[in-house]
Amino acid sequence: MSDIMTKGFGKKPYITIIFLLPAILLYSVFLIWPIFQSAWYSLFDYSGIADASKTFLGLKNYIEMFTDPGFGKDMLNTLKLILISFAVHIPLAFGLALIVSKGRRGSSLFKTIFFIPTILPTAAVALMWKFIYNPNWGVLSAVIREIGFENFNLDWLGNRGAAMYAVSFVNAWVSAGESMIIFATGMSAISPDLNEAASIDGATGFKRLIYITIPLLKETFRMYFILLITGALKAFNLIFVMTQGGPNGATEVPTMMVYFNGFKYYNYGYASAVAFFILALGFLISFIINKAIKTESL
Amino acid sequence: MTKRKTKRLLGNIGLILLCLITLYPLIFSFISSFKGTFEIYSDSFALPESWAPVNYMIAIVQAGILKYVFNSLIIAGGSVIVLLLVTSMASYALARVEFKLNPWIYMFFIAGVTIPVHSIIIPIYKAFANLNLLDQYIPLFFLYAAVHAARSILIITGNMRGISREIEESAVIDGCNTFQIFSRMIIPLAKPGIATSATISFLYIYNDLLFPILFLTSRSKQSVSQGLMSFEGEFSMELGPIFAAIIVCVIPMMILFFIFQKQVIHGITAGSVKG
Numbered sequence: 001m002s003d004i005m006t007k008g009f010g011k012k013p014y015i016t017i018i019f020l021l022p023a024i025l026l027y028s029v030f031l032i033w034p035i036f037q038s039a040w041y042s043l044f045d046y047s048g049i050a051d052a053s054k055t056f057l058g059l060k061n062y063i064e065m066f067t068d069p070g071f072g073k074d075m076l077n078t079l080k081l082i083l084i085s086f087a088v089h090i091p092l093a094f095g096l097a098l099i100v101s102k103g104r105r106g107s108s109l110f111k112t113i114f115f116i117p118t119i120l121p122t123a124a125v126a127l128m129w130k131f132i133y134n135p136n137w138g139v140l141s142a143v144i145r146e147i148g149f150e151n152f153n154l155d156w157l158g159n160r161g162a163a164m165y166a167v168s169f170v171n172a173w174v175s176a177g178e179s180m181i182i183f184a185t186g187m188s189a190i191s192p193d194l195n196e197a198a199s200i201d202g203a204t205g206f207k208r209l210i211y212i213t214i215p216l217l218k219e220t221f222r223m224y225f226i227l228l229i230t231g232a233l234k235a236f237n238l239i240f241v242m243t244q245g246g247p248n249g250a251t252e253v254p255t256m257m258v259y260f261n262g263f264k265y266y267n268y269g270y271a272s273a274v275a276f277f278i279l280a281l282g283f284l285i286s287f288i289i290n291k292a293i294k295t296e297s298l
Numbered sequence: 299m300t301k302r303k304t305k306r307l308l309g310n311i312g313l314i315l316l317c318l319i320t321l322y323p324l325i326f327s328f329i330s331s332f333k334g335t336f337e338i339y340s341d342s343f344a345l346p347e348s349w350a351p352v353n354y355m356i357a358i359v360q361a362g363i364l365k366y367v368f369n370s371l372i373i374a375g376g377s378v379i380v381l382l383l384v385t386s387m388a389s390y391a392l393a394r395v396e397f398k399l400n401p402w403i404y405m406f407f408i409a410g411v412t413i414p415v416h417s418i419i420i421p422i423y424k425a426f427a428n429l430n431l432l433d434q435y436i437p438l439f440f441l442y443a444a445v446h447a448a449r450s451i452l453i454i455t456g457n458m459r460g461i462s463r464e465i466e467e468s469a470v471i472d473g474c475n476t477f478q479i480f481s482r483m484i485i486p487l488a489k490p491g492i493a494t495s496a497t498i499s500f501l502y503i504y505n506d507l508l509f510p511i512l513f514l515t516s517r518s519k520q521s522v523s524q525g526l527m528s529f530e531g532e533f534s535m536e537l538g539p540i541f542a543a544i545i546v547c548v549i550p551m552m553i554l555f556f557i558f559q560k561q562v563i564h565g566i567t568a569g570s571v572k573g
Contacts, residue, residue, distance in 0.1 A: 015476050016395045023388030023447055030444030037421035113317050119555045121505040123523035124544045127530055128323040142342045181567050234414045237507040258416045272420050279417040286412055
């Protein structure tokens, strides 16, 4: 191994190792090893209680997972989460990036404001929105009643059909600021000359959007999708505090399955299988997105 | 009105509407925290009758919400300290040394950003339980540091790569060893990256829920998230104090955010936007 080390480290490789070691140790002990352990547990019927016997099941946990209708529902909920977030973020991010990038005065104030939801404690956000969604005295229902659409008022978090959408909206609300920054940064990299030249050539705003802006935002979209999907797969805190997965599992997501199976039903094996699946799926999707949205370096 | 003016007006209205939706939950909580329970039930929109901080007294004195805030601050602080120590060292090595394994080690850490925490909690919980490490802060510091290490390395390495090597070269000529160079010269120059990483991790850890509910069982050690959850359970009939508690818990983060805005915004998107 030919080492080219800068003068700072001198010719002593062991110093480099000393600098790297704590991080590598920490990482391996708390992240890498547990992942392998998780995969291992997932092959057993294991209750997690000390000294409990483990029965080797092979892939049975996974089969049970894929045939469990609850699991399918959970994955569907994750999909709803992704869709709602996407539907909320894209118009917002685009609209706002367009407005903000025009150097409007106070744009940094707006940036600050839109970022506030992201910095709030999850439990606080969950409680605030729980109260807003309250069908009797919550603000949302109050507004609906004032406008006169009394019949459209629902128990937003208690209605099995609406609950997941209600929760997804809050999730989108929290991460809206983040997505806006991602798109604003991406858009600021697009030279305004391109759009100007295009409009001189007669392209309408819509056409300019489709043929110029969006293709140049490929990288931004790639980041956004990976963040969105991996974020949705990881979603737990918010939903847990808002509905605990209820009503009757209507807002349950796979991460909750891990939690409940692991820490309520003491089914470590099965919980590990779900956990491992989430991990693998996240990697797979990131991989696919990276391949699908290949960016050519200019 | 000209088309441009209409567009601008609509844009402004839209912007203001969005700001409202963005901030409303906070505003609503703030206003409600001064109201009595009956007031909250009867009219969501009205301003409170009196601005007396009665609910805050209940939240702080009776329910001890400040203890939870304090706990979360300690948890976040301790974790960030461990995090910075470990990752600044590793980042230095990664930013400077160019041996063949380097890109692999770098990728090794980067992949960590996508690892969902749920995939590790079961083995970690088991291990902590076996080693009698439950319900303690210090193991939690290391756990959080590990989970945040990837992002921190990403940020700090990026920062350190930009530091000019001449400084190190002249220091070596002066006879300094690596540790001296690192602590006296590199760290001060890496302050932006370190500040960003510290701020963003502090934020996430303070706001976190999963690790506290798994690992912190005694009331006196619980975090802000757990405090709020149990609050809602205990005071479910008296809404005023719950809102007061929410505001109290949110204030430290608001302060942090307003002081370190740049770092927060940069840190959250680091790893997502290359640069």
